[in-house]
Amino acid sequence: DAGVIQSPRHEVTEMGQEVTLRCKPISGHNSLFWYRQTMMRGLELLIYFNNNVPIDDSGMPEDRFSAKMPNASFSTLKIQPSEPRDSAVYFCASSETGAKNIQYFGAGTRLSVL
């Protein structure tokens, strides 16, 4: 398997623009997680899905952030409108139920909002 695939790897945008990050989990994994990593705050869980259903979105910073998982092989994290403080590395991870919650991470998307 190719692992968790995220796109794009890098995104540079201007404040106010919409940003969409994409994730393809490992086939057969039924849990998907979105994280944000910054030097100041470390690794933060934003939202996670089980079987395509959002379970906990308490980490989503505000209404500008939204996430969807329309099917088992695709998820998006959208920021609209983007702000400079959203600049961070965003990771997607997936795991398999019954596999001790071991998570497999994508390579991340480095977002810079100017």
Next chain:
Amino acid sequence: SQQGEEDPQALSIQEGENATMNCSYKTSINNLQWYRQNSGRGLVHLILIRSNEREKHSGRLRVTLDTSKKSSSLLITASRAADTASYFCATANPQAGTALIFGKGTTLSVSS
């Protein structure tokens, strides 16, 4: 607040030395895991220890778990320059469903 807190935040050693990182957590757990993150990359799972285990080995890695103290340690023996990375502990606990709670990590630098 963070479930796992690693200590120290940063560690610098010479090749061949051992590196020890500690993790403390706050609530009951099902298991505790350690992950490594190389610069610019995603986290990679290293080793998992269940709540009823006290010690586990994998190659040059040794993990201990003390549930009475809610703490764990990761020992890397005979370190190599390639071990340079950030190391995170993560806990799976009954209240968090399938989610893990990650600490802020220890940054390890191994110089040759």
